[in-house]
Amino acid sequence: MQFVVVGAGIVGLAHALAAARAGLAVTVIDREARANGASIRNFGFVTVTGQQAGDTWRRARRSREIWAEVSEAAGIPVLHRGLLMAARRPEARAVIEEFARGPMGEGCRVLAPEELPPPLRHGLAAALYSPHELRVEPREALPRLAAWLEAHHGVRFLWRTHVRAVEPGRVDTTRGPIPADRVVVCPGNDFLSLFPEAIAAHRPVRCKLSMLRLSDPGWRLPAAVMSDLGLVRYLGYAGASSLPVLRTRLDAEQSGQLAHGVHLIVVQSADGTLVVGDSHHYGDTPDPFLAAETEALILEEARAVLQFPTAPRVIERWVGEYPSAAVPAFIAAPTPESRVVMVTSGTGMSTAFALAEETLASFGIAATLPA
Numbered sequence: 001m002q003f004v005v006v007g008a009g010i011v012g013l014a015h016a017l018a019a020a021r022a023g024l025a026v027t028v029i030d031r032e033a034r035a036n037g038a039s040i041r042n043f044g045f046v047t048v049t050g051q052q053a054g055d056t057w058r059r060a061r062r063s064r065e066i067w068a069e070v071s072e073a074a075g076i077p078v079l080h081r082g083l084l085m086a087a088r089r090p091e092a093r094a095v096i097e098e099f100a101r102g103p104m105g106e107g108c109r110v111l112a113p114e115e116l117p118p119p120l121r122h123g124l125a126a127a128l129y130s131p132h133e134l135r136v137e138p139r140e141a142l143p144r145l146a147a148w149l150e151a152h153h154g155v156r157f158l159w160r161t162h163v164r165a166v167e168p169g170r171v172d173t174t175r176g177p178i179p180a181d182r183v184v185v186c187p188g189n190d191f192l193s194l195f196p197e198a199i200a201a202h203r204p205v206r207c208k209l210s211m212l213r214l215s216d217p218g219w220r221l222p223a224a225v226m227s228d229l230g231l232v233r234y235l236g237y238a239g240a241s242s243l244p245v246l247r248t249r250l251d252a253e254q255s256g257q258l259a260h261g262v263h264l265i266v267v268q269s270a271d272g273t274l275v276v277g278d279s280h281h282y283g284d285t286p287d288p289f290l291a292a293e294t295e296a297l298i299l300e301e302a303r304a305v306l307q308f309p310t311a312p313r314v315i316e317r318w319v320g321e322y323p324s325a326a327v328p329a330f331i332a333a334p335t336p337e338s339r340v341v342m343v344t345s346g347t348g349m350s351t352a353f354a355l356a357e358e359t360l361a362s363f364g365i366a367a368t369l370p371a
């Protein structure tokens with residue numbers, strides 16, 4: 001069976017893996033010369049703790065298992081394991097304590113101030129340590145994953161090829177028709193090229209994020225770091241009865257960050273530099289500009305949580321975009337032979353592998369072979 005995937009971001013590659021493991025002949029088509037969208041612009045942070053209860057959390061746990069297998073097989077270094085959710089305020093400590101006691105807190109532990117590893121700042125109220133997370137360098141991981149799928153699973157890649165239409169038995173591309181018995185469209189933030197009605201049914205908009213890379217501060221992070229602002233943003237904490245009290249205090253003290261959707265994620269690269277973000281601005285066509293004010297708000301939060309020896313130096317800036325909608329992700333079936341798969345909650349690195357298994361199952365195809 002000819003299985004065609006449109007889009008070579010992480011969602012497309014996850015589908016290529018699931019289909020290859022099921023023994024299908026897989027072709028991945030992307031109009032770019034290499035992955036260049038959200039999948040290489042993100043933190044590479046495969047997050048479990050903090051994901052929304054239900055489908056997203058379940059998918060994150062399954063995808064994390066697959067990342068662990070695949071990263072080893074494909075030679076993708078895992079640069080961090082785990083998450084330190086730093087609580088700056090007593091109100092945030094109450095939220096992480098409540099979370100740790102609940103069912104999604106399994107395996108997590110609240111660290112007292114004296115247990116906090118450097119470079120977390122003195123004076124923090126506590127931190128939640130979660131052991132579940134992985135972090136890869138996305139700009140290196142995506143090309144390696146594609147190369148491994150090609151070499152190890154015989155997946156064929158057609159780069160610089162735009163798919164114009166999905167038709168019975170084939171896809172119409174700028175290189176001509178390609179035979180296709182089943183087609184999965186993973187278009188990222190392109191809502192219009194293929195099956196626009198199926199996508200519009202979920203009313204997605206685009207979310208723009210600001211990202212920074214800071215020079216090596218000299219220390220090494222033991223895990224990815226987040227803070228109070230993440231507790232009110234990540235839906236996994238939404239059920240905590242202690243959350244509204246934190247929210248009220250953040251409204252009073254960090255209204256600038258909240259207005260720009262700023263929360264903190266800090267991860268470290270192999271060369272010691274830090275990837276720091278982010279902000280969230282929504283629209284049909286978000287502007288491409290990175291406001292200095294937004295950058296300052298992100299850096300302010302980073303400095304409140306981490307002990308920098310000198311003022312952090314920004315060495316790289318970029319924007320990323322992902323689709324956002326009321327549902328965290330969807331698998332639409334515009335025809336019996338085709339699917340459109342879109343992650344609409346900014347969690348694709350954390351959930352794509354599990355979503356791909358669901359898509360295959362929706363065709364009645366079971367993934368059978370090992371990674």
Ligand SMILES: Cc1cc2nc3c(=O)[nH]c(=O)nc-3n(C[C@H](O)[C@H](O)[C@H](O)COP(=O)(O)OP(=O)(O)OC[C@H]3O[C@@H](n4cnc5c(N)ncnc54)[C@H](O)[C@@H]3O)c2cc1C
Binds near residue numbers: 029161322347349
């Ligand atoms: C700044 C930022 C930080 C993030 N951080 C995280 C994180 O730490 N953890 C996490 O889990 N998630 C994170 N996310 C979300 C995650 O990156 C996305 O959910 C995920 O990358 C989406 O993958 P995708 O394959 O759907 O899209 P993309 O990576 O955008 O890929 C879509 C591809 O489809 C191709 N395409 C579209 N239409 C066609 C066509 N008609 N013909 C040919 N090619 C086509 C495009 O060229 C593109 O290469 C972040 C996102 C951003 C922007």
